[in-house]
Amino acid sequence: MLRISKMTDYAVVLATHLAATKEPHAARDLALETQIPEPTTSKVLKQLSRAGVVASQRGAKGGYTLARPAHEIGIEEVIQAIEGPIAVTECSDESTDSLCEYEPNCGVRANWQRINHAVHQALSQITLADMAFPFVDTLITIARSGKEAERARLGESPQGDAH
């Protein structure tokens, strides 16, 4: 259901990698560090740049950095940068004889909005900061899923997640 393309996976890995430091990373270096093929790395970073998730600096000593602090970048932003806007049902973009006109199904299809909203909200709550420091907190979160882990995460990113 949640189709995670490889490119999206790459994007998350790369963005998370950038979250670790503040200095610009060249695409080539990131490719080496993440073991993602270099041309592909470059392609993904370009997409992230266009989407405003990362900032780029050309020329010598250039490279990529996060466009904003890690805790301000929701994971859904990264995903959308690659996969495009949330897929709504075709109901709305078919200008042909749409079912909506004469079928009660339209109400059904309208509910996709609700589904999308739920997913969107769920993803927005996870930031790059959460992804960047999985060792101390996130994996514990999965294992225990308690408030203890929550406190640990908040302690690890002292800025406090703005959500």
Place this chain on the structure above:
Amino acid sequence: MLRISKMTDYAVVLATHLAATKEPHAARDLALETQIPEPTTSKVLKQLSRAGVVASQRGAKGGYTLARPAHEIGIEEVIQAIEGPIAVTECSDESTDSLCEYEPNCGVRANWQRINHAVHQALSQITLADMAFPFVDTLITIARSGKEAERARLGESPQGDAH
């Protein structure tokens, strides 16, 4: 990100249609009512049947019914019936020289679990009953009712991508 295939859309429409009544619906009738091509309707219903979302009755007077009451069937169940299990990152199913061995990225990738969980939970909360009677409660939650809701929704979330 949430890739909604056409088949999945069909599945939700069909399942919702079944939620309205208790009598068996032949695939052919459902196809007519929903305007979905008949062979495709049949295919989707078969998948739903195999997944245990709908029950089937062969022979004359046969057809499909919901396997359980509509309010007991979560929408993610329907989606999974078509799209298969939630896609986790390939990190786990690549038995080659996985990055996990020597890269901190593994922690990053493990976080997909977290993302998946959030999405899963969000979808489980929406049942077929919610989809079947949007006029009574669901659309009220979102906005209002009928076409007024449609307009209101389009107005406030202008992400209508035209494919």
Place this chain on the structure above:
DNA sequence: TGAATACAGGACTGAACCAGTCCTATATGT
């Protein structure tokens, strides 16, 4: 029993999409 009805299960195909590469600009620092 036999005919009609309706689902079950796969095989198949054309089209769309995706991962990945490569090439040519353009910007930047030394």
Place this chain on the structure above:
DNA sequence: ACATATAGGACTGGTTCAGTCCTGTATTCA
């Protein structure tokens, strides 16, 4: 100027998806 790095497309092989069709099996009813 020159080396470095991103920007932006064009292109390709492979995979997946939407949709159809065919054969088999179960069920009802005359």
